[in-house]
Amino acid sequence: MTSHLDTPSRTRSGGLALWVMAAAQLVIVMDGTIVTVGLPAIGAGLHMAESDLDWVLTSYALAFGGLLLAGGRAGDVFGRRRMFRIGLVVFLLASLLGGVAQTGATLIAARVVQGVGGAIIAPAALSLLADTFPAGPARDKALGVYGAMGGLGAVVGLLLGGALTEYLGWRWIMFVNIPFALLLLAGTLAVVPGTRRRGGIDLPGAITATLALGSLVYAVNRAGSHGLGDGFTLAFGAAGVVLAVVFVAIQRGARTPLVPAGVLADRTRFGANLVMLLMGAGQLATFYFLTLYMQAVKDYPPMVTGLAYLPFAIGIGIGSGVVGPRLLARTSIRTTLTAGLVVAAAAMVWFSVLTPDQNALIALLPAQLVGGVGLGIGFVAATIGGVRGVAAADSGIASGLVNTSQQIGGALGLAVLAGVAAAATAGQPTGAPLPDALTAGYTTGLLGAGAFYLAAVCAAVLLVRPRSGRSGAEPSPARGGAPTAAA
Known part of the structure; x- marks a missing residue:
């Protein structure tokens, strides 16, 4: 049958639709880190014990990472634009609740609900990109923009979180999502409904x-x-x-x-998801240790800490918007992934020479720029590899897997490297100055992040095919129902 997507409306307002979906990805990834710099202020304002503050971060990751697969399939079945809108409403209401929270338990509950909204939004947005743009260079370019948001969002969260905490108060870390969500809801008028699968979840x-x-x-x-x-x-x-x-x-x-066998049967898609998991492990740990270095060792205030991540944001923009697309146009996904990840790993080695009294302009900021370029290249290529060639009716679950890989990887990498860094700090000679001991732990953790990036290089070389065939080739829908026009 002829679906809605076979009409010229498929690309109508495509530019605006792209930015709506890319901005949605930016916002939900941003909220994974936006509270990081403001945690001390949140603890003081809500009288939370320091041991409970990590739940403000973890609760979002638990709900987001745990529900992404279900959220992706819900979009496939009930309609992607419909679920995209529902997710935005849930996210908006949760942000309002978090902004007015009077207790730590209320804030944590709001963060859980935010994660639920994000788990609905993220796979729906990525699937709608595949529905909006025809297979080939146009879709790859759109996916590149979207993939960049996965890396850029975390940096923007740190930048914005520092500024809001210092000048408006920590509650605006939550309130700022409300105008974003309202604008995105209005922007969905330019988004095609998308395909859907007959059947249930x-x-x-x-x-x-x-x-x-x-x-x-x-x-x-x-x-x-x-x-x-x-x-x-x-x-x-x-x-x-x-x-x-x-x-x-x-x-x-x-x-x-929930996950059709064909989605991960392709070696390149499986490899791209594994690469995304390892990249997520390295990226979140990188931000965690750099934030601790700047606040605990360099004693930077929240605003300065946030601004110090600006080179990272610029680097991701260059890598995802300029270098990555050009490499993909001339080489394969595997080559592009390898190049980006090697650059990111090199930046981690650069970070390892940080000292307590070092001028940040000499080491910290240039290394962030280099690391951002490498991650920007990697996120673009991994996102495209994770969804390219999947059947249209299954793109929601493929999108959910890409996001799940990044979230689970971030949680795993931070847990492992936080322990490694703590052991390195504890292993310093007795009587060593505290800033020196802390820096030794943080730089060890950053080298560990580089090891994750090198492991991702190995995964790319072993699993991602040198050439993925014609980018326009789309397999037939997997077992479980034919694609139809969504409401």
């Missing part, structure tokens, strides 16, 4: 996947503060593994599986 699979991912994210986050031997860490880690096995068994027998 694999509810047992969705519940099992959500619980498995949530358990694993919680386990790796708790391991960072309580250690691998902690009882709750082990219990939730084991539960996550068991639930993952159950999920695989459910998928094999489901008539309409």
Whole structure:
């Protein structure tokens, strides 16, 4: 049958639609880090114990990472534009609740609901890009812009969080999402409805996947503060593994599986998701250690800490908007990924020479620019590799997998490297000045982030095909229903 997308309206207002969806990705990734710089002010304002502050970060990651697969499939079944709008409304209301919160528990609950909204928005937005732009260079360019937002959003969150905390107060970290969400809702008038799949959602699979991912994210986050031997860490880690096995068994027998077998059967798509996981692991840890270095060692105020990330944002813009697309036009996804990741790893080595009394202009800012360029290139290529060639009716779940990989990777990398950094600090000679001991731990963690980037290089070389064939080739829809026009 002829779908809505076979008409000329497919590309009508495509430019505006692209920026609506890219801006949505920017906002939801931004909210993963926007509270980081403001955590001390949040703790003081809501009388939260320091040991509870990490939940302001973790609660968002738990809900976002745990529900992305279910959110992606919901868009496939119920309509991507419809779910995109619903997600924005949920995100807006949660931001309002967080802004007026009078207790830490209320703020954490609001962050959970924000994560739910983000898990609906992210896969719907990426799928709508595939519905809006025809396969080929136009879609690759759009996906490149979108992919850049995954890296840029985290930096923008740090920049904006520092400025808002210092000049308007920490509550504006939450309130700032309200005008963004309203503008994006208005912008959905330029977005095509998108394709949808006949049939229902694999509810047992969705519940099992959500619980498995949530358990694993919680386990790796708790391991960072309580250690691998902690009882709750082990219990939730084991539960996550068991639930993952159950999920695989459910998928094999489901008539309409949550993750169709064909989505990850392609080696390049599987490799791109693994690369995204490892990049997410390195990126979040990089921001975490640099923020601690600037605030705990250099004693920068929130505004200065945020502004210090500006070179990172500029670098990601250059890498994703200029260098990455040009490399993709001339070489393969694998070559582009490798180039970007090697540059990012080199920046981590550059960071490893930081000292407590070093001038930031000499090492910190130039290394951020270089690292940003490498990550910008990598995010563009990994995003395109993760969704290229997937059947239109399954692009929501493919998009959810790309975002899930980044979120789970970030939680895993931070948990592992936080422990490594703490051990490096504790291992310094007795009597060493505290700034020196802290810097030794932070630079060790940054080298660990570089190791994740090099592991991603290995994954790209081994799994991503040198050439993915004609970019315009689209496979037939996977088992579970034909694509139709969405409402």
